[in-house]
Amino acid sequence: KMAPGIGGFGGLFPLGDSYLVAGTDGVGTKLKLAFETGIHESIGIDLVAMSVNDIVTSGAKPLFFLDYFATSHLDVDLAEKVIKGIVDGCQQSDCALLGGETAEMPDFYADGEYDLSGFAVGIVKKDSVIDGKNITVGDVLVGLPSSGVHSNGFSLVRRVLAQSGLSLNNQLPGEIVTLGEALMAPTVIYVKQVLDIISKGGVKGIAHVTGGGFTDNIPRVFPKGLGALIYKDSWVIPPVFKWIQQAGRIEDSEMRRTFNMGIGMVLVVSQEAAHRILGDAKGAYTAYRIGEVVSGDGVSYQ
Amino acid sequence: KMAPGIGGFGGLFPLGDSYLVAGTDGVGTKLKLAFETGIHESIGIDLVAMSVNDIVTSGAKPLFFLDYFATSHLDVDLAEKVIKGIVDGCQQSDCALLGGETAEMPDFYADGEYDLSGFAVGIVKKDSVIDGKNITVGDVLVGLPSSGVHSNGFSLVRRVLAQSGLSLNNQLPGEIVTLGEALMAPTVIYVKQVLDIISKGGVKGIAHVTGGGFTDNIPRVFPKGLGALIYKDSWVIPPVFKWIQQAGRIEDSEMRRTFNMGIGMVLVVSQEAAHRILGDAKGAYTAYRIGEVVSGDGVSYQ
Numbered sequence: 001k002m003a004p005g006i007g008g009f010g011g012l013f014p015l016g017d018s019y020l021v022a023g024t025d026g027v028g029t030k031l032k033l034a035f036e037t038g039i040h041e042s043i044g045i046d047l048v049a050m051s052v053n054d055i056v057t058s059g060a061k062p063l064f065f066l067d068y069f070a071t072s073h074l075d076v077d078l079a080e081k082v083i084k085g086i087v088d089g090c091q092q093s094d095c096a097l098l099g100g101e102t103a104e105m106p107d108f109y110a111d112g113e114y115d116l117s118g119f120a121v122g123i124v125k126k127d128s129v130i131d132g133k134n135i136t137v138g139d140v141l142v143g144l145p146s147s148g149v150h151s152n153g154f155s156l157v158r159r160v161l162a163q164s165g166l167s168l169n170n171q172l173p174g175e176i177v178t179l180g181e182a183l184m185a186p187t188v189i190y191v192k193q194v195l196d197i198i199s200k201g202g203v204k205g206i207a208h209v210t211g212g213g214f215t216d217n218i219p220r221v222f223p224k225g226l227g228a229l230i231y232k233d234s235w236v237i238p239p240v241f242k243w244i245q246q247a248g249r250i251e252d253s254e255m256r257r258t259f260n261m262g263i264g265m266v267l268v269v270s271q272e273a274a275h276r277i278l279g280d281a282k283g284a285y286t287a288y289r290i291g292e293v294v295s296g297d298g299v300s301y302q
Numbered sequence: 303k304m305a306p307g308i309g310g311f312g313g314l315f316p317l318g319d320s321y322l323v324a325g326t327d328g329v330g331t332k333l334k335l336a337f338e339t340g341i342h343e344s345i346g347i348d349l350v351a352m353s354v355n356d357i358v359t360s361g362a363k364p365l366f367f368l369d370y371f372a373t374s375h376l377d378v379d380l381a382e383k384v385i386k387g388i389v390d391g392c393q394q395s396d397c398a399l400l401g402g403e404t405a406e407m408p409d410f411y412a413d414g415e416y417d418l419s420g421f422a423v424g425i426v427k428k429d430s431v432i433d434g435k436n437i438t439v440g441d442v443l444v445g446l447p448s449s450g451v452h453s454n455g456f457s458l459v460r461r462v463l464a465q466s467g468l469s470l471n472n473q474l475p476g477e478i479v480t481l482g483e484a485l486m487a488p489t490v491i492y493v494k495q496v497l498d499i500i501s502k503g504g505v506k507g508i509a510h511v512t513g514g515g516f517t518d519n520i521p522r523v524f525p526k527g528l529g530a531l532i533y534k535d536s537w538v539i540p541p542v543f544k545w546i547q548q549a550g551r552i553e554d555s556e557m558r559r560t561f562n563m564g565i566g567m568v569l570v571v572s573q574e575a576a577h578r579i580l581g582d583a584k585g586a587y588t589a590y591r592i593g594e595v596v597s598g599d600g601v602s603y604q
């Protein structure tokens with residue numbers, strides 16, 4: 001018995017006049033950088049972000065979150081730092097931390113290491129669900145800025161780091177932060193902002209830009225026969241991506257299907273809504289007109 | 303923002319006239335035995351069981367389940383075996399497999415190893431929630447049989463195995479199954495049976511017997527001032543526990559606060575309901591009158 005909605009960003013379960021929307025994710029090998037930098041206070045924000053940003057793409061308001069924390073031998077101080085981040089993430093997304101499991105698994109994890117997974121459930125009225133099916137040619141792609149790499153692409157990041165000869169304590173070239181700080185910047189939680197934008201109407205589809213970048217994630221919300229045209233220089237690419245690309249000598253196409261490149265959430269909206277959102281954005285928050293819907297398929301750049 | 307219900311077996315989130323009830327768990331170091339025996343087809347049943355058996359203790363009907371599967375390098379054949387068990391577990395508990403995450407985490411897990419966590423969400427009307435608060439002296443403890451060790455206590459099991467000089471391919475002494483087969487027997491999913499019993503009335507509290515055994519799990523459902531008196535010889539202790547105790551020279555008290563000892567679910571019911579449940583049980587399923595509610599606290603044995 002499989003429910004509808006698999007293949008979207010969250011799974012949808014019908015309940016009366018609503019859908020429950022559920023998502024689960026971990027933070028991948030970003031954890032290795034937490035181990036190396038000793039920055040454990042914000043990885044919980046990343047964990048919550050990965051799941052709640054998925055479920056808000058359906059227009060669902062997150063209700064609650066649960067975490068699973070697995071390690072070989074429990075280090076209470078370390079676990080408290082991680083849980084603190086999870087609590088922060090739940091506050092940022094206005095959802096309850098309903099429970100969790102701390103699993104001690106001897107011989108599973110290296111000393112001082114752990115794995116995390118998270119699970120979020122939200123709710124949306126059936127007649128308000130956002131599913132992309134009304135997207136048409138000429139709709140506008142609005143991008144919301146990321147804080148950096150967020151929680152995807154860290155296997156590639158670690159390879160580039162190893163090749164570069166730099167350490168996480170070195171400065172990000174040209175910037176005042178270290179590479180460790182830039183790479184560990186917590187994932188933006190878009191929940192409140194996106195729900196606010198949705199409430200004003202005209203939002204037809206939303207893509208959470210995770211592993212696979214624009215290339216894999218934007219088409220997931222499009223009806224057959226439609227594609228995305230992205231305006232290449234329409235937003236600010238954060239310095240950390242420029243460093244990754246140069247240090248790793250990575251092609252544009254690989255960058256774009258691995259990283260968010262500075263845009264963590266893409267809203268597909270009517271032209272009227274775009275006008276309003278981009279107007280509202282002045283001052284209150286940053287949003288970019290990054291492209292438009294065209295006939296065809298996939299993602300192209302101009 | 304913490305929700306009520308933490309400390310019970312599942313977390314409760316109010317939604318209209320109902321509670322959503324959510325639980326998360328893994329299968330602990332039972333996974334190591336899966337790696338050693340090569341039995342990967344039923345570990346997914348254990349995974350689903352751990353979460354759905356938790357949420358059914360509130361009287362909640364499981365709606366859906368999500369899994370998180372983490373490994374260093376994805377082995378598709380192996381993952382398919384694991385997922386097959388998860389699908390089986392969802393069918394046994396009549397809930398939807400709503401989604402999941404397969405995480406490739408290089409350098410996190412040894413070759414051929416993986417970790418699993420699962421999340422289940424159920425629903426129960428507020429006026430039907432089972433929370434133990436009406437339990438009184440003289441109520442009856444009804445036990446439902448386990449299939450063996452289920453998914454807890456495997457760190458101790460592995461120590462005993464190592465001391466015993468036996469391998470997982472040896473026969474369980476006096477039985478026709480191997481130690482590996484006996485220890486890997488999938489956790490019983492009690493959902494349908496427990497919901498059926500609940501529907502007939504008189505069920506006041508339910509304890510899922512996991513890590514901590516009777517000692518830690520039964521008191522979780524009791525109001526202050528009440529304890530459990532267990533009739534020691536009122537059910538059949540499976541042979542695998544006798545072997546563990548003898549091979550490991552383990553005290554009764556340690557056995558009882560580590561293992562389920564043959565009873566995976568304890569229902570606290572009125573005397574009338576006990577009469578009916580134990581009558582129904584003849585033929586259709588097995589249930590034992592294993593004890594009663596007394597004034598005091600904790601769990602005692604006679």
